[in-house]
Amino acid sequence: MLTRTYRFTKGRTMTTLEGKVAIITGARRGIGRAEALTLAGAGAKVVVCDIVFDDEMTSLQDEIAAAGGESLAFACDVTKKDDIDHVVAQTIATYGRVDILVNNAQTGLTPVPWEELSDKLFTQSFESGPLASFRFMQACFPYMKAQGWGRIINTSSGASRGGVPNFGHYAAAKGAIASLTYAAATDWGQYGITANVIYPAILTPALKGYLEAEPSRRAEMEARVPVRYVGDPLDDLGPIVLFLASDASGYLTGHPFFVDGGAGQGPR
Template identity: 40%
Template sequence: MHTKKLAEKVVIVTGGGQGVGLGVARALADDGANLVLTGRTEAKLTRAADELRDLGAQVLVVPGDTRNRADAVRTVELTVERFDRVDALVNNAQSSSPGVPLESVTDEDWRTTLESGLYGTLYFMQAVLPRMKLQGRGAIINFASRTGIEGLKGFGAYAAAKEGIRGLSRVAAREWGAHGITVNVICPAALTPAADAYLEANPQERTRYLSEIALGRFGDPQRDIGRAVAFLCSEDANFITGQTISVDGGQSML
């Protein structure tokens, strides 16, 4: 019988209406968590919420844009109003324009990528902090990428945002550890509809990526990435903080 390690826990997932965010939300729901989904497209969030409720989760939908601090604050306020707690935060939302050479990155590319990812991650972390401090416990899981760690071509703005998130996460882990708050980073290799579209347009990249992955396949957003996130949200991970964990089938080995 599957033990529900996150029973009654409340987790906020940004960008939870699709892709990796939805896969993570499914894994969290399967482990017993109640969920707060936020993202820019309400229709996607609503469809995701209906699916997650069928898995037994209570779900609150809060449309918003991670680029706006006020949306982060409002999401946390509505979460506390509904559930009276915030146990974990998953900062997954990120906009980007892959395949753009560094010399061609525009101000708009730069702003959109950094504001949706790096800024949004900070805004949500700051928004949940008072409640987690009051509870004396909390788990924050942020998302980064090997594109930043290894400096992959065509990912200048994205790499900068993701490496910024890793630095931010390490500082938060040291500053907030005294309050029982853990902060960790996952670098995933997952096949989402957006990733599949990019690889469909760049078949040579699909071949190269798969050749680099020791396990010979892309990760599944729910079964592979989601379960790793669920672990970091659970009591089993209480003594893990400040770490970057590659959940990528052995594509990167640090």
């Protein structure tokens, strides 16, 4: 857990999120779980949701509680607007505010050859990605606007910039999330709300399983990363998300953050 606090002028702090409330989607495992643990470790009350509520969600709440944090957890199918509205409504009913939204949930993670790519899969990718992100943002916006402070952190992917075979559906959805972020940054900055987008290349459980299936895969992947290792969700992504969720990032909005060890070589 992160405990050190950095203080800046105008009372800004980077790692203290005391009094803040954060919603994290896709929080059951991998990147979303690390984001939830990081923000909770910095003092935020976290509302975690995923498509199912299972032992992994329970263990996440237990881990947060063991470290002295506080959380709510919900099953939420992000393709259903009613589920999204329920999560936000329960957040407000319980905590009276929402300060930070981290949109991480996304389906369509399996590569599909172009000739087999269906309208259904393409639509599902958009419903779970940019449409779900938009709906969560729209549901949180009135509360952030009223309090004059908010942080939106959306999740895109390097796949949206090409270089990953047979990911047309996923790439298009992730590219739309980036554009949605930039549009929100344009319109919402006047209300003290920032909107930024991360492009993580991180060692999630799914990626770890893939790399370990063949002994040569990890070495080949790490050779393509300038820092020569694949980042850890907590150690390498966590501090970036914490910064973007904090007071310290108040002058940054509409920016892409490539958390990838240099592999992406910046925006196209």
